[in-house]
Amino acid sequence: MKPKHLELLRCPKTGSKLQFKNTNIVGGRIRNGILIEPSSGNEYPIINFIPRFVSDENYASNFGLEWNIHGQTQYDEYSRFSVSRDRFQNETKWAKDLSGQTILEVGCGSGRFTTHAAETRATVVSFDFxxxxxxNYKSNGKKDNVLILQASIFEMPFEENYFDKVYCFGVLQHTPNPKQAFLSLIKNLRPGGKIATDIYIKNIARWLLNPKYYVRPFTRGKNPEELYNFTCKYVSLMWPLARVIRKIPKVGYVINWRLLIADYSNSLPNADDATLKEWAFLDTFDMLSPMYDYPQTVTSFKRWHEEAGLSEIDVHIGYNGVEGRAMKPECSI
Ligand SMILES: C[S@@+](CC[C@H](N)C(=O)[O-])C[C@H]1O[C@@H](n2cnc3c(N)ncnc32)[C@H](O)[C@@H]1O
Incomplete structure (x- = not known):
């Protein structure tokens, strides 16, 4: 982290400001050290340039493995498809230039959206459990307008009512309590600020008929390395068949998903075989490994927005299931 970004952080337990202790600065960035809240004595380490408010030993370790192996796979620069930029712009519908504003990204994974948030020239604070x-740090950490940290959506180290924009993509269904996770995001948004989120959809086609929900009880919580190796072997074994099946017009790729092979041939037209296979390794593991996967109906996701007292609510079926955009009313403190 850069010293100037200290002002963006608060002790997650007391809400008070933090100070540096025993820092080791390399190239203008704090490589190691401690963040301390003086009145309570609460301390949080900075390890490898990243403030850590939680340890790695938690229910999301599968995601840690996944994104460190596939740190670049879904970056547009690497894949040469404008998938992440398009999703960031279409889901948020925010202006392209947000200079002077602050954006909070919750559950950043590899940081493929952090890149596009940073392009708006806002100050971007991005974290994952x-x-x-x-x-993410490898790709975005050196950018002057980006602060990356490790924390939980349920205990965020920020001032309340602070951020101009908050987004959280692909995350809520993977927490133990998606509604509480959603509501906690609102606290950090300033009155008049905008929020964009999504959650997997719960309906007959995408839930009851989705075989992953029948297989997951046997795969979630397994040792991530072992499950990742198993997934790669399964995808490699099935790949020749998947190549044939995807040639069936309109439904081929859907059949592959039903066979538990993440097939992106429809969303990445003309992608080469190696790219499709890399995405299949990543997203087949992503289907099978999460500890939690709680999809929601459009109606319940909309109700959460209403219960949170948001305005300009726009909840609809979208890219990743159900998408929601809304504003925190000006008079909401
Ligand atoms: C499917 S990934 C999505 C990552 C990224 N947003 C993307 O779409 O590429 C879900 C992410 O949510 C994170 N996550 C799960 N529980 C969390 C929590 N309590 N606080 C913060 N992040 C969490 C996981 O670690 C994981 O990186």
Whole structure:
């Protein structure tokens, strides 16, 4: 982290400001040290340039493994498809230039959206529960307008009512309590600020008929390395068949998903075989490994927005299931 970013952080337990202790600065960035809240004595380490408010030993360690192996896979610069930029812009619908504003990204994974948030020239604070933050740091950590940290959505180290914008993509369903996770995001948004989130959809086609929900009880919570190796072997074994099946017009790729092979041939048209296979390794593991996967109906996700007292609510079926955009009313403190 850079020293100037200290002002963005607060002790997650007391809400008070933090100070540096025993820092080791390399190239203008704090490589190691401690953040201390003087009145309570609460301390949080900075390890490898990243403030850590939680340890790696938690339910999201599968995501840490996934994003450190696939740190670049879904970056547009690497894949040459404009998938992450398009999703960031289409889901947020925020202006392209947000200079002078602050954006909070919750559950950053590899940081493929951090890149596009940083392009708006806003100050971007990005965190994840897992050590995926190390992968994000490699890609975005040196940028002057980016602060990356490891923390939990349930105990965030920020001032309340602070951020101009908050987004959280692909995360809520993977927490033990998606509604509480969603509501906690609102606390950090300033009155008049905008929020964009999504959550997997719960309906017959995408839930009851989705075989992952029948297989996951046997795969979630397994040792991530072992499950990742197993997933790669399964995908490699099935790949020749998947190549044939995807040629069936319109439904081929859907059949592959039903066979538990993440097939992106529809969303990455003309992608080469190696790219499709890399995405299949990543997303098949992503289907099978999470400890929690709680999809929601459009109605319940909309109700959460209403219960949170948000305005300009726009909840609809979108790229990753159900998408929601809204504003925190000006008079909401
Ligand atoms: C499917 S990944 C999505 C990552 C990224 N947003 C993307 O779409 O590429 C879900 C992420 O949510 C994170 N996550 C799960 N529980 C969390 C929590 N309590 N606080 C913060 N992040 C959490 C996981 O570690 C994981 O990186």
């Amino acid at each position: 897992s050590n995926a933050v190390d992968a």
